[in-house]
Amino acid sequence: MSDASNPSVDDVANKVDDDALGAFASGVDTTEQFPLQVEGLRKSFGGITAVDGASFEVEAGTLTGLIGPNGAGKSTTFNLITGMLKPDAGTVTFNGEDITGLEPHEIANRGMVRTFQIARELSDMTVLENMMLAPKHQRGEALWRSVTPVLRDDVREQEEELLERVWEVLDFFDIDHIAHEYAGNLSGGQRKLLEMARALLTDPDMLLLDEPFAGVNPTLEKKLLEHVHELREQGYTFLLVEHDMDLIMNNCEHVIVLHQGQVLTEGTPDDIRSNEEVIEAYLGGTV
Numbered sequence: 001m002s003d004a005s006n007p008s009v010d011d012v013a014n015k016v017d018d019d020a021l022g023a024f025a026s027g028v029d030t031t032e033q034f035p036l037q038v039e040g041l042r043k044s045f046g047g048i049t050a051v052d053g054a055s056f057e058v059e060a061g062t063l064t065g066l067i068g069p070n071g072a073g074k075s076t077t078f079n080l081i082t083g084m085l086k087p088d089a090g091t092v093t094f095n096g097e098d099i100t101g102l103e104p105h106e107i108a109n110r111g112m113v114r115t116f117q118i119a120r121e122l123s124d125m126t127v128l129e130n131m132m133l134a135p136k137h138q139r140g141e142a143l144w145r146s147v148t149p150v151l152r153d154d155v156r157e158q159e160e161e162l163l164e165r166v167w168e169v170l171d172f173f174d175i176d177h178i179a180h181e182y183a184g185n186l187s188g189g190q191r192k193l194l195e196m197a198r199a200l201l202t203d204p205d206m207l208l209l210d211e212p213f214a215g216v217n218p219t220l221e222k223k224l225l226e227h228v229h230e231l232r233e234q235g236y237t238f239l240l241v242e243h244d245m246d247l248i249m250n251n252c253e254h255v256i257v258l259h260q261g262q263v264l265t266e267g268t269p270d271d272i273r274s275n276e277e278v279i280e281a282y283l284g285g286t287v
C-alpha cells in the first residue's frame with residue numbers, strides 16, 4: 001500500500017480537522033478523504049427498484065457499516081459498487097476515478113475488493129493452493145507484464161515473492177498452521193479467515209465485506225474482528241454489510257442506513273440507535 005492512497009487514521013483525522021470546512025466551502029476535491037463516492041445509484045429488476053438513487057461516501061481508514069432491513073438494497077448496492085451488476089443510473093467513484101460499469105477484476109485492479117465465499121470447486125484444494133490462485137488480477141500485473149519481457153527468472157522471482165506474501169498473510173490471519181488442509185474441511189470461521197486472506201493478497205486499499213461473520217463462532221468472530229480493526233488501523237478502508245446490529249454498533253465508527261433502495265440516514269452508532277426513522281424502518285424492532 002502506498003502512503004498517498006492509504007493515509008493513516010491520524011492523517012485522516014488531521015486532514016478532517018484542517019481541511020474539512022474550507023474544502024466544503026470551496027468545493028475542493030475530497031476524493032482522498034472519501035475514497036468511495038456513490039452518487040444517485042439506481043438499479044431495477046423488472047418492476048422492482050432495488051436501489052433507488054442511493055448516494056453516500058465512505059471515509060478513508062474507517063470501518064463503515066451499511067445496514068437496512070431485509071430487501072433494503074444492500075447486496076445490490078455492493079454488486080453495483082464492485083462491478084457484479086451494471087447500474088441503470090448513477091456513478092461510483094473510487095480514489096477519484098469513475099469506475100461505474102467496470103468489470104469486477106478491473107475494479108479489483110484499482111484496489112477495491114470484496115470477499116467471496118470459497119467456491120465449491122476450490123474446496124478440493126488446500127488453503128495454500130487457494131491462496132496461490134487468489135491474485136490472478138494482482139494490481140500492477142498488466143503494467144508489469146507490458147514493460148517486462150517474461151523471462152524464466154522473472155517468473156520464478158514473482159512466484160517466490162507471491163509465496164512469501166502468501167505465508168505472511170496466512171500468518172497474519174493465524175491460519176498458517178492449516179495451510180495444507182483442504183478448504184472443504186475448514187470450519188465456517190476458518191473459511192471466513194481464508195476468504196479475507198485471499199482478498200488481502202491482492203493488496204487492496206478498500207475491502208467490502210458482505211456478512212463476513214455469518215456462521216462464525218464467537219471465538220473466531222472476535223479474532224476476525226481484531227484482524228479487521230488491526231487492518232483499519234494500518235489505513236485500510238472497510239465497508240461492511242452485516243445483519244448483527246450489535247456487532248455493527250460496537251465496531252463501526254460510521255453507519256449508513258439503506259431503506260427501500262435509498263439512504264435513510266447516516267451517522268455514528270449512537271445517532272443511528274436513537275433515530276426514530278431507523279427504528280420505524282426496522283418495523284419497531286430494537287436497533
Ligand SMILES: Nc1ncnc2c1ncn2[C@@H]1O[C@H](COP(=O)(O)OP(=O)(O)OP(=O)(O)O)[C@@H](O)[C@H]1O
Nearest residue numbers: 045048049050068069070071072073074075076077
Ligand atoms: N437478481 C434479482 N432479480 C430480481 N429481484 C432482485 C434481484 N436481486 C435483488 N432483487 C430484489 O431487490 C430488492 C433488494 O434486494 P437486496 O438483496 O439488494 O436487499 P438486501 O438489503 O441485501 O436484503 P437482505 O438483507 O435480505 O439480504 C429485493 O426486493 C430483492 O428481492
